[in-house]
Amino acid sequence: MTEGTTEITRIVLEDAQKIMEHDREERNDPILYTKKNVQETMKLAKKVQYNRETEVLDGVTATWKDAGHILGSAFLEVTVGEKTIAFSGDIGNNNVPILKETQELDSIDTLIVESTYGDSIHEARDKSTEIMLNLIKKACKNEGTVMMPAFSIERTQELLYSLHQASDNSESELLKNLSLY
Numbered sequence: 001m002t003e004g005t006t007e008i009t010r011i012v013l014e015d016a017q018k019i020m021e022h023d024r025e026e027r028n029d030p031i032l033y034t035k036k037n038v039q040e041t042m043k044l045a046k047k048v049q050y051n052r053e054t055e056v057l058d059g060v061t062a063t064w065k066d067a068g069h070i071l072g073s074a075f076l077e078v079t080v081g082e083k084t085i086a087f088s089g090d091i092g093n094n095n096v097p098i099l100k101e102t103q104e105l106d107s108i109d110t111l112i113v114e115s116t117y118g119d120s121i122h123e124a125r126d127k128s129t130e131i132m133l134n135l136i137k138k139a140c141k142n143e144g145t146v147m148m149p150a151f152s153i154e155r156t157q158e159l160l161y162s163l164h165q166a167s168d169n170s171e172s173e174l175l176k177n178l179s180l181y
Helices: 003-027 035-044 125-141 153-169
Strands: 054-057 060-066 074-080 083-088 110-113
Touching: 003 035, 125 153
Parallel strands: 083 110
Antiparallel strands: 054 060, 060 074, 074 083
């Protein structure tokens, strides 16, 4: 795991474990793993650096490259003899100010990649941010509350960054006084 992935993994596992403890008390749900399991798991994590070729088995090398998705995200290039396979879960979007750009692949023979949004064309970031801020202003003017559930780490980090930038750079008092929880 990259250093960033190691830290996020620890946080996510600890948080999920606390939620399981709560759910056991509330609904008698099973606990899938304990705090001790998290500690023992994290001891097994081996940190790797981006762009450093590592021999993982005799004759098999792996190189982790920045996927530009979330802190620590990586895609993996594995070379066995003359063949190279690249694997990635999510890969990032371009022009995300808080992340490095997704690195380019080297010459590969096979690519395995997650593709939930592979057939989608996303609206430009500036346009979607403008729509979001207009909706927030409208809710604030009507003394409303805005709840924005974000189901992924990537969306949460981008959302918080956009809101922070908007409140810092806005001439609107509504956005300057925005409270985030």
